[in-house]
Amino acid sequence: MFDFHIHLARLPHPKQLTQLLCNKNYDFIAIACEPWEWEEVAQLKKEFSTEIKPFKAAYGIHPMIATQANDEMFAKLQKQLQEDEHAMVGEAGIDKRYPGYDDGTQDKIFLKQAKLALELKRDLQIHCVGDYMRVLNFLIDAGFPQDISQGHEVGDLHVLPRIQEAPRPIFHRFGGDANFVKKALPYGSLFSLHEDSFRKKTTAAAIPHIPQERVFFETDADESFLDPDELVEGLENRLESVRLAYAKCRE
Numbered sequence: 656m657f658d659f660h661i662h663l664a665r666l667p668h669p670k671q672l673t674q675l676l677c678n679k680n681y682d683f684i685a686i687a688c689e690p691w692e693w694e695e696v697a698q699l700k701k702e703f704s705t706e707i708k709p710f711k712a713a714y715g716i717h718p719m720i721a722t723q724a725n726d727e728m729f730a731k732l733q734k735q736l737q738e739d740e741h742a743m744v745g746e747a748g749i750d751k752r753y754p755g756y757d758d759g760t761q762d763k764i765f766l767k768q769a770k771l772a773l774e775l776k777r778d779l780q781i782h783c784v785g786d787y788m789r790v791l792n793f794l795i796d797a798g799f800p801q802d803i804s805q806g807h808e809v810g811d812l813h814v815l816p817r818i819q820e821a822p823r824p825i826f827h828r829f830g831g832d833a834n835f836v837k838k839a840l841p842y843g844s845l846f847s848l849h850e851d852s853f854r855k856k857t858t859a860a861a862i863p864h865i866p867q868e869r870v871f872f873e874t875d876a877d878e879s880f881l882d883p884d885e886l887v888e889g890l891e892n893r894l895e896s897v898r899l900a901y902a903k904c905r906e
Contacts (some may be wrong), residue, residue, distance in 0.1 A: 656894050658683040659847045660746075660780065660827050664695035667878075667886065673703045675887050683685060683710055686746055688717035690728060693735045698741065710823040713743035714779045718750040721764040729767065737776055738813075744772040745780025746827055752784060763794060769797035772822045780825045788832040791839055794824055800839040828852065828875055831859040840869070847873045850893065853900045863903050876882035 663685040674741075676683065678830055687696040693714045704710045716724050731753045747768035748761075755761040772779040781851055783790050800821050824842055828849040831839075836846075846865050853859050862870075874880070874893045 656681050657871065657875075657892055658874050658890065659825075659871035660684060660686055660693070660849075660875050661890070662688070662737060662875070662877035663699060665877040666880065669695065670719060671700070672886060673699050676890075677710070677893075679707045679819045679875075679887065681887075681891065682707075682798065684743065684765060684780075685710060685712045687712065687714045688746055690731060691718050693732070697739065698726050699743050704817060711741060711743065712739060713745045713747035714739070715747040715768055715780065716764055717746055717844075718748055718761045718765070718782060719753045721753070722754040723763040724764050727770075728844040731751055732768075733771060733775075736771070736777065743778045743780050743825070744768055744822075744834065745825070746782040747779065748782035749786070749790060749842075750782060756785065758815050765790070766793050766797055768845045769794055769799070773798055773867070776822055778823045778825055780827050780847075782827055783830070785824075787835045788838070791824075791835070794842060799824065799842050801843075825871075827873065829862075830855055830858050831861060832857040833864050840866075845869050847871045848897055849873050850897055850900065852897075853904060859904055862901065870901065872901065 657679065659685045662782045663669055663673060663683070666688060686698065696712050700710070714732060716728065716732060719776045736744065742746055747765050749756060749765055750761070763855070769779060781790060823845055824839065825845045825847055827847045829846045829852050846869055848870060849860065852862065872894055874890055876890055
């Protein structure tokens with residue numbers, strides 16, 4: 656099982672949970688959205704990620720804290736990414752529920768992280784609650800090139816070193832429509848699906864238009880997710896539920 660987006664440090668008893676997940680061969684990308692979380696995930700990687708059982712991480716500034724971001728935070732983020740040469744950037748993006756969406760603050764913070772992903776040649780985990788085309792336009796403004804994934808396999812993304820020169824946008828908990836999929840695919844985009852992705856009719860209709868090799872599944876599990884005593888089983892069940900929903904969507 657491969658969980659493409661999980662907030663490991665926010666879950667109950669993260670050390671014990673990480674050990675259990677590694678023992679059960681539950682692969683994942685550990686997402687860290689703010690400075691304290693970067694530190695926790697980096698420490699978990701030091702303790703539990705090995706060459707035999709590796710896991711990837713992503714470090715970014717979530718739109719929920721965009722109005723708190725400053726030069727010091729960005730410097731710390733860049734240092735964190737440089738210390739983990741296989742880490743992704745993110746999650747970064749825009750969210751109309753949080754401050755800074757209407758006045759452009761979130762846009763500025765997202766664009767800065769998109770440029771950092773390009774500079775470091777790292778994939779970018781993107782959070783979007785709002786205008787998906789607005790996000791894509793910022794990727795274009797940042798300089799994301801088209802056709803960057805031609806001839807490359809993405810199936811072993813979680814275990815292999817980077818093999819391409821340009822980063823890919825990853826639309827986490829994807830909620831866009833078919834028109835957006837068509838416009839985003841030329842940029843090498845990957846799409847991470849959550850149970851919520853199938854609840855919106857326009858997104859469910861768009862999913863069959865995504866090439867299967869560009870699709871991944873996620874729980875987006877965090878501190879609000881499950882009772883700690885049922886966490887591992889609950890994660891597996893949730894991820895399997897997404898897989899089954901995807902299979903049904905493609906029938």
